[in-house]
Amino acid sequence: MSDAPIGVFDSGVGGLTVLKALAGELPGEQFIYLGDTARLPYGTKSPETVSRYAVQAAEALASYDIKALVVACNTASAASLPAIREKLKGMPVIGVIEPGADAACRVSKTGNIAVIATEATVRGGAYQEAIQRLRPDARVSARATQLFVALAEEGMHEGPIAESVARHYLTSLFALPGAPSGAGAAPSALVPGGAVPAVPDTLVLGCTHFPMLAGAIRAAIGTRVRIVDSAATTAKAVRDRLGSLLRASPARRSSVRFLATDSPERFARVGSRFLGQTIAPSDVELIDL
């Protein structure tokens, strides 16, 4: 059983940032990565649709005799973990939201935490709930930063345009110079008791595309804010959770098998940037869900 692969699922190529962290944290493991590229993005879809698609993808990965499933997509984690666990009874299923929320609660000094994510993730409130469950005194503000997804996919994740977009989204969230007055209370701020929040000291990148934009985000918000990238924290959570299910002698290098529901060529081209190493189109198998 410990020789079985670990399934990794995302709506597209964003989850490759999580796969990269997993391969670093769990040397010698085999991975099967499925990107549902025919139906991406999930981030603008309703929770019902996301959950239906994610369950189909999880069942497809389960048919490859995986020992565990990592849902490497914030939107799918927010919408579908209970439904996936119900389908894959007994199999460890790890999402990216709990590990990210946990890391944010640990690194934040003030408990004032900002989350940026897709529309669907923000609207669903999963990060806000997960953070406040772990740290009831936390003040969480969240903002959908949908254009970051397109910038990352388009390879425009750094430079003046990416930095302008980062300022556009983050100025009011962090009350940066140029923000309208009273802008500390972002549109979807959840502030118990209605107190005016101080500026967040921690920013959660609540979408697997966003680590690509870390430089532009850092340029916008400065160096004082702690940035939590759920890829690294999820990889550690997977290691802790799997324990004895991991390979005993990880002498071999990690190996990955790539599956996609559309265009292996595009998966390889865009995905190589996210993984940080070249994927050949011929290494990507086209499957139908």
Next chain:
Amino acid sequence: MSDAPIGVFDSGVGGLTVLKALAGELPGEQFIYLGDTARLPYGTKSPETVSRYAVQAAEALASYDIKALVVACNTASAASLPAIREKLKGMPVIGVIEPGADAACRVSKTGNIAVIATEATVRGGAYQEAIQRLRPDARVSARATQLFVALAEEGMHEGPIAESVARHYLTSLFALPGAPSGAGAAPSALVPGGAVPAVPDTLVLGCTHFPMLAGAIRAAIGTRVRIVDSAATTAKAVRDRLGSLLRASPARRSSVRFLATDSPERFARVGSRFLGQTIAPSDVELIDL
């Protein structure tokens, strides 16, 4: 038969720019608009997948007893018109590419025409072929400007960021100041005989989202270039094509029924901007394809 509605299909809300033009050109007609919002965007998908989805959508619209179908999506028009016509035997099916290509050939003085569109439309080469079929001396250069879609959907279609993105994409296509030398020959330029092309005098907006960005595009390329928006030209083509199938006495106002495959709330919110008038979420029917 002339009282039957006209079906209008798009991958999402972009086609509402075409619907708006149709309603203006064909007063008194009834329209049924279907946005396949659960599976958008089509612009990054393979032609096979786009064609499969578009045929399903066309069949769904045909079940509403429409008298004609307008494929108000450039990507779907490029990939699926023959397959849709095969399925809907005998029904007039009008796409947006031929009308746009025709208009470009008529307004261009030099025959040097630039096309901007989604990745899938550019890669498929449908505009390039349609233009050169109508005007064999034309020189066509095409560029995918994928981020325009996200900017339009996000409501960031005007202002400094939209203008920066427009300059990013269009500088080399139009050899604008700041373009690298020799940049007149854009990446996907089709130049018969290998001659160095002069700067295009006409720009085709080959995606139904792009009319939203006309101001930012104009700011980037200046006032001399003619911009062809296929929405208006398609509406005229539909009027010419349908002729006696149109209502004889168009005294009534146009009416529209909206169908979407996901989130009526988002369709209404984002779609209102594209249609230029408010759509209520309760006016959008959720259907499954």
